[in-house]
Amino acid sequence: MSPTFLVSRTDAIGDVVLTLPVAGRLKQLFPGCRVVFIGRAYTAPVAAACPWVDEVLDFDALQTLPVAAQVGALRAYGALAIIHVFPNRALAILARRAGIPVRIGTRNRWWHWLNCNRLVALSRRHSPLHEAQLNLQLLKPLGSAETLPLPAVADLVRLRAPEPLGPPWQLLLAQRRPGQLNVVLHPRSRGSAREWGLDNFGHLAQLLHAAGHRVFVTGTAAEGAELAGWLVANALYLAANLTGQLAMPQFLAFLAAADGIVAGSTGPLHLVAALGRHALGLYPPIRPMHPGRWGPLGPRAEYLVFGRPNCQDCRAQPAACTCIRALAAAAVAARVQAWQPVFLGER
Helix, strand or coil, rough: CCCEEEEECCCHHHHHHHHHHHHEEEEEEEECCEEEEEEEEHHHHHHCHHHHEEEEEEEEHHHCCCHHHHHHHHHHCCEEEEEEEECCHHHHHHHHCCCCCCCCCCCCHHHHHHHHCCEECCCCCCCEEEEEEEHHHHHHHHHCCCCHHHHHCCCCCCCCCCCCCCCCHHHHHHCCCCCCCEEECCCCCCCCCCCCCHHHHHHHHHHHHHHCEEEEEEHHHHHHHHHHHHHHHHHCCCCCCCCCCCHHHHHHHHHCCCEEEEEEHHHHHHHHCCCEEEHHHHHECCCCCCHHCCCCCCCEEEEECCCCCCCCCCCCCHCHHHHHHCCCCHHHHHHHCCCCCCCCCCC
């Protein structure tokens, strides 16, 4: 009987995307195995869109059950192992109580010493490895001792649109003329990354519009409210404002149908890269936020970073990051205009 593995990553979208290689590597190590991904409700559609994931367990829904029922739900999988990619104390305790034979976690959390029986020494902050490579280190107790080169890891970062794009959005994208690109801009980061600045994104939208391309803006509903004035000021250059309008399955379908995205180190950037579309990330050189650690992974993924290696000027004041703001809109526009249109079904 093929084994079942539980992979836990109960944080944000980009982190979930860069954990997908763990599921893919398990499929390589244990052909025919079953992989259950444990994540938050809002990231569940992302994990479900990965071809290496057989089932998604909604951790938010699990936590609404009585503790005994939570333990029973984990035990019912009959899993050989659980890999705590993101440390979660409550889940570590549940996995031990459920009697999962192999419970893998890092040595960096004291509750892992009490609840895990396979501890991996893993220091992320000062490692030269990419985040996706670091996640794979947690498979050492299961026989994956080598550090895979980044191209091999990138091939395991893969998503498929979970459903067709609805008629309004599909028709909107289909209006492009030959030679036009449908380009998504995602200006905000919800505090997860250094931001390029609304003035720069506005200049980029103007340049892309002048070059004949179509520009779409995405973000949450709250971000849309924050961007209200900017959206009005740049309305002439935008094909549509999609902030707060798409639930995650349709958001994935839209990103898969567009040609690419320009964004900081955010979840949507990593989604687009994993979907096989053009993903241009804008990064500061500061560690550990630099692209060597958090760069997008995919067949059409790339990034721009200002040439000031490991600058520390903005560490005390993140909003005053001059390095990322020094990236010229004209240089970003030139990268985008070198893209080739991508059609549905391509990766």
